[in-house]
Amino acid sequence: MTALDTETAFAAELTSPPRPGRTGKRRRPRWGMWIALVILALFAFLPLYWLAVTSVTPNDQAFSYPPRLFPTEITFDHYLKIFRTPAIFRYLENSVIVSVITTLLSVAVSMYMGYAFSKFRFRGRKSLMYFVLSSQMFPQALLLVTLYVVFAQFNLLNTYLALILSFTTFTLPLCVWMLKGFFDALPDDLIEAAKIDGAGPWRTFHSVILPLAAPGLVASGLFAFVRGWNDFMFALTLAGPEKQTLPPGLVNMFITESSTAWPALMAASLVVSVPVSVAFIALQRFLVGGVTAGAVKG
């Protein structure tokens, strides 16, 4: 057992991310960096600023031209209305359920697959790898036409399961390849050592490899979460009105035959993006750290 422990510690050291680069050691003022940062920040945040401004603009002023960059008249009506619209919270709940289960399932499926691709050589391996990577290469609009019929036959339409299974599958290319890269970075000696201790392959994987891969699992999980969170077309078609997630829900609510309730749409988008953004900001350390260990190569 002790042998295993030291090996674990050794591997942890090997795979933990090197300390963040301290490349800029007060050599000279980093003008280039600051200018780049300002430009990138403007690009990233100005649209968000405009989204926020629009969300507090009264309806009859939303279209005034030239637009008021700094609003003179502010209303929180759109927000109040959202909090009085139970449907939005049902969509939010659905989105969270679907995205969270997708995340868990996707991580579980990809870690096994990634491990197989990383640590074993078997016939058909390369073809399977091609297949995983290429599984997102066909027009989704067409897949949907058939998938709808398939789910209908299995009576899975209008269920969370239809969405979860689809989204999980669509996350496989990224998650499997990411985790494969992660496992590649773990030394094979670990597996050998576990075997020496008499651990079976499953135990080796679950109690030796997986704990070391935890940050990577979190990272790929977050990517899976965003996939489920963002999808429009599949969510709209497969989920039905009761299980509708946010993207189609918002469209259904604010975009009508030929007009768009811009301020309300923007307000709702902000409201629903806040919880997930906060969670990601809290997790970002983990996210970057998690990809790191697996990022030695793709």
Added chain:
Amino acid sequence: MTTTDVRPGVHPPQPTADSSGDRGNRGSRLSDKSFIFFLLLPGLVLLLAIVLYPLVRSLVSAFFKESLIYPGMTFVGFDNILDALGDDFAPLLGQTLIFTIGSTVLSFVLGMALALVLNQSFRGRGVLRGAFLIPWLVPGVVVSFLWMWIFDGNYGVLNGVLQQLHLIDHPIAWLFNTDAARGALIIAKSWNSFPWMMVMLLAGLQTVPVELHEAAAMDGAGSIRRFFTVTWPHVRGIAGLVVLLEFIWNFQHFDTIFVLTGGGPAGTTQTFATEVYDTAFKGYDLGHAGALGLLWMVLLMILVVVYVTFSERGEKSATAEKSERAVKKEKTR
């Protein structure tokens, strides 16, 4: 396909001093067929059911006259495919590549720049790393509407700002000019995807040993040269993966184009994805849509084969390098 031996790892197990090497070999027998099979099983089940069956079914459509609304199908051989390869194919492919390459390159450049900046140490870096993720977390369909709202030719904020800065004297219909519309699409798509590029690349950057940078700096290498000689080899692998996936996703991308330009002006921003959609859901022609999908898949397939071959080669050399390093590390203890 080429290697058929089953054993953990790419390189031979490290020889060990005691006799346990034997036991190790015996242990690996446990990890053959059935273990691999069960590792792969859940993923394969999903891929077969959710992707392969619908995919094959749609590819079959490419050889039939099949409608979304009328029942029945008639075999037409290669008619649909020849038809899809007609006059419209070259412009459609060109337009698709402009959008796909443009969006992939722009989001990669922005993501890389941001990753390099956020890899420096300064106050507030942690918060910025999180805050820059927000564009990625706004639901994709909202992103499309947000940019439509910004670029609108009659009351969009972009025109408002430019006019207030006196850069233009009357509102410009961005989406009504082929080049501007293409640019707008690329900008909108890149805004949504550069944060995840940043995350992946930042992770890659963190694998670059600081000592290497310092050594290179002492040798008098400028920052650009350091980037290419020191940084790039370490992020190459992850960069390859994100660029490939982003390329495939952009090829597939539909929402932004559909909302922002609807393929216009004059169909000059139409891509495979929007064309397939129009053919299947407006023209109800599954046969033609399937043929377009088939051609599209063949094109992307070439790319994937190139990528896998390339990355496997890279993997071998990287693994060799890594084991060397591991050995060195062992020695220093």
Added chain:
Amino acid sequence: MTTEFSRRDMFRFAAVGLGGVAFAGALAGCSGDGSGGSSGGGSGAPTNFSFASWGMSEEATKPTLGAAIDAFAKKKDVKIKTPSYDYNDYLNQMTLQVRGGQFAGAAQLDVAWASGFAALGKLKDLSSVASGRGYTSAALKAGQVDGKQIGLPWTIAAIGLITNTEILEKAKISKPATTIDEFEDQLRSLKGLGGGMIPYAASTKAAQLKDILVWMQTFGSPLIDGKKCTIGDDESVKAVTWYKKLYDDGLIAPDVDRAAARTLFAQGKTAIYDDAPVGKAGVVQSSPDKDLASKMSSMARPVLADGDTPVEVLWGHLVTVVDGDGADTAAQFAQWLTSDEKQTLSYFSKLGLPPTTKKALASSAVADDTFVSDFTKRVTANASAEPLWKFPQYGQMETEIADQVQAVLIGKASPKDAMKAAGEAVQKLMDA
């Protein structure tokens, strides 16, 4: 130490895989909403049914429509499910559902979609519920495909020219133009008002550029002649040349679709735009000008030569019934919703959607609404279905035409070449 996955292994894996899917399906069991294809039983007791609409997803119509649905449910003591999708996704979603046998019941439908939806072959013939209810014959005709009454007319109007009388007066236009030449002159005087005025917010965005078809007809092109598409003829080329002139002279603007036109109109930045009466409520509500409602009027579409009949294109909603569970009660609902006098009049007074029965149209509620009654006389009276609608794939035809017209507008192609290409593309889709 070699693992070879034989072909048999692969099959075994595949079998296990499919088994897994089947298992998942069994787990989900009856959670689905399978309302299969069994045709609705006898016409005896009322049964539960579904009513699909986009009306229930739009804030403006939802309360009124919801109340009507509740009223009917209460009256018949049944439950009505109300799946809804936004207008833009509605047809696709319903097509997939009906095709997959997943939907039965009543469904709202745009008049333009009738032939495509009917082609699915699942719609109930509603002739029996349509007769004796006093629908106008024009309205009934809007719900017919190949002589079969596939839908009951819920609201019927047209897409006509809506005007802002105040702006017209400012430009010293006392009487709306009757001919195209006069119309163009008037647009020029409107342009003369300055201030970024867009005289006529005609559609120029791809999604709505189909509006140009009615101008082609006005110039004398039939669009469809038997089995032949006539786009590319002199008349259609003249129409597009004229449109291009308006565009170049700033009389119409780029980047305009129906939504943008409504916005511009609400902002007082355009004097004329194309819309159905249904648009009025939204325009008035989003306008900073609280008196806009009283300034809104309509005009007949100008004609080529004095004395010609204006060409107008039909607009409206139908209620169709997809055969299956609850179809009979759904048909009764469709009949009630579209022709019960009290119901249609309350619908009109709350939403401004013109009713379809002679009696309701003659009622004081409708007659006293000058905007709608004027519109009905000037525009709807001459409205007919767009010729392309009889082809299910009309949506893609309109896209092809829109692309070519845009090519002309941005100077990429000459009207003659572009219309020839458009005509050929449409012809190909017709023959498919």
